[in-house]
Amino acid sequence: MGGWAIAVHGGAGVDPNLPNERQEEAKQLLTRCLNLGISALRSSLSAIDVVELVVRELESDPLFNSGRGSALTEKGTVEMEASIMDGPGRRCGAVSGVTTVRNPISLARLVMDKSPHSYLAFSGAEEFAKQHGVEMVDNDFFITEDNIGMLKLAKEANSILDSNIRAGILRCSGGEADPNERPPNQRYAPETVGCVVVDSQGRCAAATSTGGLMNKMVGRIGDSPLIGAGTYACDLCGVSCTGEGEAIIRGTLARDVAALMEYKELSLQEAVDYVIKRLDDGKAGLIAVSSKGEVAYGFNSVGMFRGCATEDGFMEVGIWE
Amino acid sequence: MPPERREPREAALRHCLQIGVDAIKAGRSPLDVVELVVRELEDNPHFNAGKGSVLTSNGTVEMEACIMDGNTKKCGAVSGISTVKNAISVAKLVMEKTPHIYLGFDGAEAFAREQAFSDGMETVDSSHFITPENIERLKQAKAANRVQIDYTQPIPKAEEETSLPNGDSQIGTVGCVVVDGYGNLAAATSTGGLVNKMVGRIGDTPIIGAGTYANSLCAVSATGKGEAIIRATVARDVAALMEYKGLSLKDAATYVIEECTPERTAGLIAVSATGEVTMPFNTVGMFRACATEDGDSEVAIWHDEPCD
Numbered sequence: 262m263g264g265w266a267i268a269v270h271g272g273a274g275v276d277p278n279l280p281n282e283r284q285e286e287a288k289q290l291l292t293r294c295l296n297l298g299i300s301a302l303r304s305s306l307s308a309i310d311v312v313e314l315v316v317r318e319l320e321s322d323p324l325f326n327s328g329r330g331s332a333l334t335e336k337g338t339v340e341m342e343a344s345i346m347d348g349p350g351r352r353c354g355a356v357s358g359v360t361t362v363r364n365p366i367s368l369a370r371l372v373m374d375k376s377p378h379s380y381l382a383f384s385g386a387e388e389f390a391k392q393h394g395v396e397m398v399d400n401d402f403f404i405t406e407d408n409i410g411m412l413k414l415a416k417e418a419n420s421i422l423d424s425n426i427r428a429g430i431l432r433c434s435g436g437e438a439d440p441n442e443r444p445p446n447q448r449y450a451p452e453t454v455g456c457v458v459v460d461s462q463g464r465c466a467a468a469t470s471t472g473g474l475m476n477k478m479v480g481r482i483g484d485s486p487l488i489g490a491g492t493y494a495c496d497l498c499g500v501s502c503t504g505e506g507e508a509i510i511r512g513t514l515a516r517d518v519a520a521l522m523e524y525k526e527l528s529l530q531e532a533v534d535y536v537i538k539r540l541d542d543g544k545a546g547l548i549a550v551s552s553k554g555e556v557a558y559g560f561n562s563v564g565m566f567r568g569c570a571t572e573d574g575f576m577e578v579g580i581w582e
Numbered sequence: 583m584p585p586e587r588r589e590p591r592e593a594a595l596r597h598c599l600q601i602g603v604d605a606i607k608a609g610r611s612p613l614d615v616v617e618l619v620v621r622e623l624e625d626n627p628h629f630n631a632g633k634g635s636v637l638t639s640n641g642t643v644e645m646e647a648c649i650m651d652g653n654t655k656k657c658g659a660v661s662g663i664s665t666v667k668n669a670i671s672v673a674k675l676v677m678e679k680t681p682h683i684y685l686g687f688d689g690a691e692a693f694a695r696e697q698a699f700s701d702g703m704e705t706v707d708s709s710h711f712i713t714p715e716n717i718e719r720l721k722q723a724k725a726a727n728r729v730q731i732d733y734t735q736p737i738p739k740a741e742e743e744t745s746l747p748n749g750d751s752q753i754g755t756v757g758c759v760v761v762d763g764y765g766n767l768a769a770a771t772s773t774g775g776l777v778n779k780m781v782g783r784i785g786d787t788p789i790i791g792a793g794t795y796a797n798s799l800c801a802v803s804a805t806g807k808g809e810a811i812i813r814a815t816v817a818r819d820v821a822a823l824m825e826y827k828g829l830s831l832k833d834a835a836t837y838v839i840e841e842c843t844p845e846r847t848a849g850l851i852a853v854s855a856t857g858e859v860t861m862p863f864n865t866v867g868m869f870r871a872c873a874t875e876d877g878d879s880e881v882a883i884w885h886d887e888p889c890d
Binding site for chain 2: 296351357369378381382383384385388389417474478483487488490507510521524525
């Protein structure tokens, strides 16, 4: 027990028909990121530095939905969000509505370290980035051909969805479609990347980053930048979640893992299992580490891109159950 | 605090409390009641929400709000509202009319405009929200070059006596929590944020689990220093302590305020499914009011006034 541990994820809710080639690419990326984190841990970088480093790598790769390769808003633009939390002291930083900052997770870190606030969004966040000389690019930089195609499909499927709702074929409460009726490309649109780490001094940290939901309304904020929902870290553990934003927000998923350990004295794995079990109508997953060097993950969705490793040599990368 | 600063606020609280009580007695749902009461507080210029919101470092208003239904745990939130009279109503519409939970800034304003013919989506010029007191507060904050958590820094023209200790709030975020006779719960919070905040700064109010939370056990609305409330996931923790540690509403709320947040940073109001009310705070004062079915009702500011 004790020693460092790291886990990464590339999103929960994977298309069961994902071509083998893509599955391989994903596993390679996860492995690469794990190795990056492991080297950093071996060089005694602190947990907060490692999670940022790893998430930057995930943001830079267009494969997952964050940074380059982010899902597109209904207007075809990219609006990214991210949050980071440092267990000791529970310092945190978050950003939303980021459109020209190359690495949103680093901007979130800057908010935590260099601003009097915890969360900055939209033009305020961009202005802050500019003032600090953060690397900026055009919004186009983040947009990939794949996602342009996915947006088109999502719009077509939604218009079918909408007309089915209007025709009374599908039930709908208050304008919201029954989540089970989401078109396949949205049901399986992994939404986020994340990393959790406990370093060899037992310090935990967590970081999450995303482009958000494909075809989302402009200005929509999901769970990823919300402390307690998509990201949380304290003295006991570090947690990063992915999946249906609504379920994660109302379930305050990341905080609940820690609260169960703190208030009900569950172990890390018990807390993770409890929280996942309780997601009755929502689909989500999470990765977590404890200050004791344990790593755990759980998901009730069809698959979650993930990888984990501990100091004693254990390493695993996976997609399915 | 001089009477001319205290009395209008106490009167407003009394008035809003009565509106809420009447609505509950008329059988309105807790979700509707919290919205109604918060709208009233937003329209009142004496509180930091809607009209009377504090100003950003640019002298503008950026409002945020959040609403949550205990039974379904459905929620809605908005940030960066600058031209809609009642941010809490936009939050409720986000919850009811979109597949999302939270909209911010331009997107939130655009949505509100599309809903223009729905109840409560009245848009106004952003100058509507700005009051002379808040222009003065911003000036003072800039002069002192600090971000004020709470901002009843005395305004020299309006009063002779000094001050309340810096950083102590008497007009904070507004909020309302309700439980009806069937144990249904709801919470709503609304705010202009921190004086002299950076443009785009989001506080605890619209973050589910931080400033606002409701489930089948309790409903909570917090106020104070946003950054501290976020880090301590104040609203969620009250409920979590009840759920996971079996604490009573009062003990859970007291614990969170006394042990989980630094001195002078937080206060909250909370009700439980069984009809209890608690309103702890670790600041010098907190404007608050509560009423229960058995006819008890209180309006208070300081610590030594009984209110739960």
